[in-house]
Amino acid sequence: MEQLQLKKVDIIFGWDEKVTPIDVYDKTIKKSADSIILDMIDSGLKGRGGAGFPTGLKWKFTRNEDSDAKYVICNADEGEPGTFKDREILDRVPEKVFTGMAICAYVIGAREGYIYVRGEYNFLLKSLQKKVDLFNQQLAERKSDFTIYLRSGSGAYVCGEESALFESMEGKRGEPRNKPPYPTVSGYNGKPTVINNVETLVYTCEICRMGSEKFKSFGTFDSRGSKVFSVSGDTPTPGIYELELGMPLKDFVEEFADGDAKAVQIGGASGHCVPRKKFNETIIGFEGIPTGGSMMIFNSTRSMYNVLHDYLEFFTEESCGQCTPCRVGCQQLLKGIEAVKKGEKSPTYLEDLKKLTLTMKIAAKCGLGQSVANPFISIVDNFKEEIIY
Amino acid sequence: MVNLKINNIPISVEEGTTILDAAKRLNFRIPTLCNHPDLSVAGNCRVCVVEVKGARLLSASCATPVSEGMEVFTNSEKVRIARKHVVELLLSEHNSDCTKCFKNGHCELQELASEYRIGDHVFLDLVKAKDKIQDISSPSIVKDNSKCIRCQRCVRTCAELQAVSALAVVHKGNHQSISTFLNKPMNDVVCTNCGQCINRCPTGALTERNYIEEVWNAIYDPRKFVVVQTAPATRVALGEDLEVETGTRVTGKMVSALKKMGFNKVLDTDFTADLTIMEEGTELLTRLKKAIVDKDETVKLPMMTSCSPGWIKFQEHMFPELLDNLSSCKSPQQMFGALAKTYYADKINIKAENMIVVSIMPCTAKKFECNRPEMRDSGFKDVDYVLTTRELAMMVKQAGIDFDKLEDDNYDSILGESTGAAVIFGATGGVMEAALRTAYEIVTGHEVPFTNLNIKPVRGIEGVKEASIKIKNTVPAWNFLEGVELNVAVAHGLANAKKLMEAIKRGEANYHFIEIMGCPGGCIGGGGQPIPTSPEIRRKRTEAIYAEDMGKSLRKSHENPEVTEVYTDYLGTPLGHKSHELLHTHYKVRKRY
Numbered sequence: 001m002e003q004l005q006l007k008k009v010d011i012i013f014g015w016d017e018k019v020t021p022i023d024v025y026d027k028t029i030k031k032s033a034d035s036i037i038l039d040m041i042d043s044g045l046k047g048r049g050g051a052g053f054p055t056g057l058k059w060k061f062t063r064n065e066d067s068d069a070k071y072v073i074c075n076a077d078e079g080e081p082g083t084f085k086d087r088e089i090l091d092r093v094p095e096k097v098f099t100g101m102a103i104c105a106y107v108i109g110a111r112e113g114y115i116y117v118r119g120e121y122n123f124l125l126k127s128l129q130k131k132v133d134l135f136n137q138q139l140a141e142r143k144s145d146f147t148i149y150l151r152s153g154s155g156a157y158v159c160g161e162e163s164a165l166f167e168s169m170e171g172k173r174g175e176p177r178n179k180p181p182y183p184t185v186s187g188y189n190g191k192p193t194v195i196n197n198v199e200t201l202v203y204t205c206e207i208c209r210m211g212s213e214k215f216k217s218f219g220t221f222d223s224r225g226s227k228v229f230s231v232s233g234d235t236p237t238p239g240i241y242e243l244e245l246g247m248p249l250k251d252f253v254e255e256f257a258d259g260d261a262k263a264v265q266i267g268g269a270s271g272h273c274v275p276r277k278k279f280n281e282t283i284i285g286f287e288g289i290p291t292g293g294s295m296m297i298f299n300s301t302r303s304m305y306n307v308l309h310d311y312l313e314f315f316t317e318e319s320c321g322q323c324t325p326c327r328v329g330c331q332q333l334l335k336g337i338e339a340v341k342k343g344e345k346s347p348t349y350l351e352d353l354k355k356l357t358l359t360m361k362i363a364a365k366c367g368l369g370q371s372v373a374n375p376f377i378s379i380v381d382n383f384k385e386e387i388i389y
Numbered sequence: 390m391v392n393l394k395i396n397n398i399p400i401s402v403e404e405g406t407t408i409l410d411a412a413k414r415l416n417f418r419i420p421t422l423c424n425h426p427d428l429s430v431a432g433n434c435r436v437c438v439v440e441v442k443g444a445r446l447l448s449a450s451c452a453t454p455v456s457e458g459m460e461v462f463t464n465s466e467k468v469r470i471a472r473k474h475v476v477e478l479l480l481s482e483h484n485s486d487c488t489k490c491f492k493n494g495h496c497e498l499q500e501l502a503s504e505y506r507i508g509d510h511v512f513l514d515l516v517k518a519k520d521k522i523q524d525i526s527s528p529s530i531v532k533d534n535s536k537c538i539r540c541q542r543c544v545r546t547c548a549e550l551q552a553v554s555a556l557a558v559v560h561k562g563n564h565q566s567i568s569t570f571l572n573k574p575m576n577d578v579v580c581t582n583c584g585q586c587i588n589r590c591p592t593g594a595l596t597e598r599n600y601i602e603e604v605w606n607a608i609y610d611p612r613k614f615v616v617v618q619t620a621p622a623t624r625v626a627l628g629e630d631l632e633v634e635t636g637t638r639v640t641g642k643m644v645s646a647l648k649k650m651g652f653n654k655v656l657d658t659d660f661t662a663d664l665t666i667m668e669e670g671t672e673l674l675t676r677l678k679k680a681i682v683d684k685d686e687t688v689k690l691p692m693m694t695s696c697s698p699g700w701i702k703f704q705e706h707m708f709p710e711l712l713d714n715l716s717s718c719k720s721p722q723q724m725f726g727a728l729a730k731t732y733y734a735d736k737i738n739i740k741a742e743n744m745i746v747v748s749i750m751p752c753t754a755k756k757f758e759c760n761r762p763e764m765r766d767s768g769f770k771d772v773d774y775v776l777t778t779r780e781l782a783m784m785v786k787q788a789g790i791d792f793d794k795l796e797d798d799n800y801d802s803i804l805g806e807s808t809g810a811a812v813i814f815g816a817t818g819g820v821m822e823a824a825l826r827t828a829y830e831i832v833t834g835h836e837v838p839f840t841n842l843n844i845k846p847v848r849g850i851e852g853v854k855e856a857s858i859k860i861k862n863t864v865p866a867w868n869f870l871e872g873v874e875l876n877v878a879v880a881h882g883l884a885n886a887k888k889l890m891e892a893i894k895r896g897e898a899n900y901h902f903i904e905i906m907g908c909p910g911g912c913i914g915g916g917g918q919p920i921p922t923s924p925e926i927r928r929k930r931t932e933a934i935y936a937e938d939m940g941k942s943l944r945k946s947h948e949n950p951e952v953t954e955v956y957t958d959y960l961g962t963p964l965g966h967k968s969h970e971l972l973h974t975h976y977k978v979r980k981r982y
Binding site for chain 1: 435446452481541558
């Protein structure tokens, strides 16, 4: 397997003054929708929100649907603990996001686009609205019938889940829907919808600017391109970094940790916790551990029991509560480790709980309940003594 | 057609069929909790998960349509473990004091727990102390959050079937619960007491407020003379809770059981159903005369039926501006109570204060209705206790009566005679049909122009039904109705009622008379009827109702000899002074929030 060294790049925030986002739009829509889709598929771009669905295919499926209305939605409900990259993107290069949306709209035939901004980012709305207005005006000047609107969430983590986001946008309780149907067939208002994460849309803009060949030159075979990481925890240099995908965790830790890292939580609270002994063998990317971008570093002063406890408290609160495995499962995991810690349940109870997370992983309705198994099993397996004693 | 395999057996089904339904055709039962044939699909309990070959996740079979080439396993190891986990999780959130529960033996969660032999709880008990406090504010419905498994069947019922939305999901995660507006007591919210939520609750989280002990106490009290009345729809459903096949008429056995249980007199609400037709029919004709002959613009048309207390409360909350359109007739239950404690008490020489009137009703809203302050025209509470069909079944069991082996018995007299017209009050469209049979004959002197008096257009399960009858060859007194096209409509289930009311408000509906029943199917689908309910079960009960009607020698209310007698003896004429005093009522405006 090809393996990269850690390489910092500066694609998203690096600003080539000569080519503005709207220029990218102008250039791109000269091409046919089908050829843009081919470029996207060829680039190997996978969704940057965490799930990693190929973006080109998503656009293609939606384009192929026959409908009187279609939508492009930018998912800016960035709620995963330890993730704060989309905020930076929306703050610094929102025009690239808008451009990605406008190109997508051209490809699939959408007249309306929405940016669903998480409630906690409402402070961004005012400046973002100005920029959206300007961009809409530029689109109008180009006789485009596509318009972008902003929508504010109310601060429920689960609304980042695409179908819960649609429910929320439709004015209902933010609860995930049954799938199928998928958003490409029936999304917002029951119409075919492309929903992409903020960062994904930025990269679609970049691919249109630089071409898919250039984009493919970054990253590895399985993980094309670069990705924005939010680095936090026990690090002297917390912040936002754009790195090529496919690097070993070892390199990452050398670059960002404080020399005493005992674990890295990859992909936020719903991701995997990698202990020191596995730093060498772990790859950050779709061939290893895929991530939405959050990297939390823990050094030896941290109690992994507390870390897991906090995560479980978070999920217990943020589960929408509609499906049994997630609503009750999260509570049982939380109460369960508390009971083991207090000695009210024997340490073997952790095995029962691990089995429960396996059920949650395959029986919960949406990604929230399904992913709680990741931190639970990786922390309990790797730091069992910290959980028990 | 879509071809797939379920547990290695090939089957082809229509596109859009769910895995659950496809499996059912192969006789593989997949357990469900949040699923209900009357409601939209939720897919949230996850009890019905199955394994689909090649899929990473298990699929909720109730919410997943089949696809070509799919291979489904309904009982694989993964499925079994997951299903058991789900049931264990639900139990951990559930107050399992089953022996004290009204739903004991009828609880879907209990059945599943028993099927999977879940004994000692694997997981920690999560029931919150505050949830163990039951909401008993309502005279009809008891809400017990500690029994709730959040399947949301009640929420969907209240919103989809009844358009009331008194119950809703609030908060998220571990705080998620089913609650009322601002978590107010059930009695202070828009709840119509229809009890449809109870019929669809898989556990004991929603039950009727039961009055079984009060009724036994009355029966045992030697100073009390206990009179019981039974509603039309109970006789075609009671058997379901007593191991008799669905759709069996058990009128005679029910009467026999009630007598054996110690009620002093067993009488029939059907008698006052006939009486209702006399009053309501006269009221309709009077309104028509005022509107057509007197050109009185203050007369409200269409006139709306007032038998269904769930519907009455719905209108008081939602459409108070149309309250004057409601017939002023009390419901048959309340007419019965008022007559029992006046005319009847007199006849049998019992003091009204020593009389206890008990009703057996298919309805939970009747419990609310009998407690309305207006319902004391006899000088006492006209009806003391209302029992649902389910409560009666429980009492029959408690009394140690082998129901199936009972001989048929007849209602006592007087207030026990009824016609087929009264019986069909139990099904949607029945009141309308009964009223037309009588009104048409009063106006024209001959029977309604339908084969065997069966007015088919107002029958059936359609949400809103319409019919027109041209009045021909009127008798002299009703000449002004000659040639008039009488337009009527029937709606059942409050969501349908709402549609009709909105059409009226918009001025799009030109009806003279409207029948509305609060529950789907009318009283046969009432909130107090045996559980479960489904379109199929309601169809069987309806058939039984119409069969009972056809079996009666008298099928028109005005032919009921006891009704004639009560007018001659006591009431005078329909809408007369005495009737007005005892048989009519008024309504009040209620807030929505």
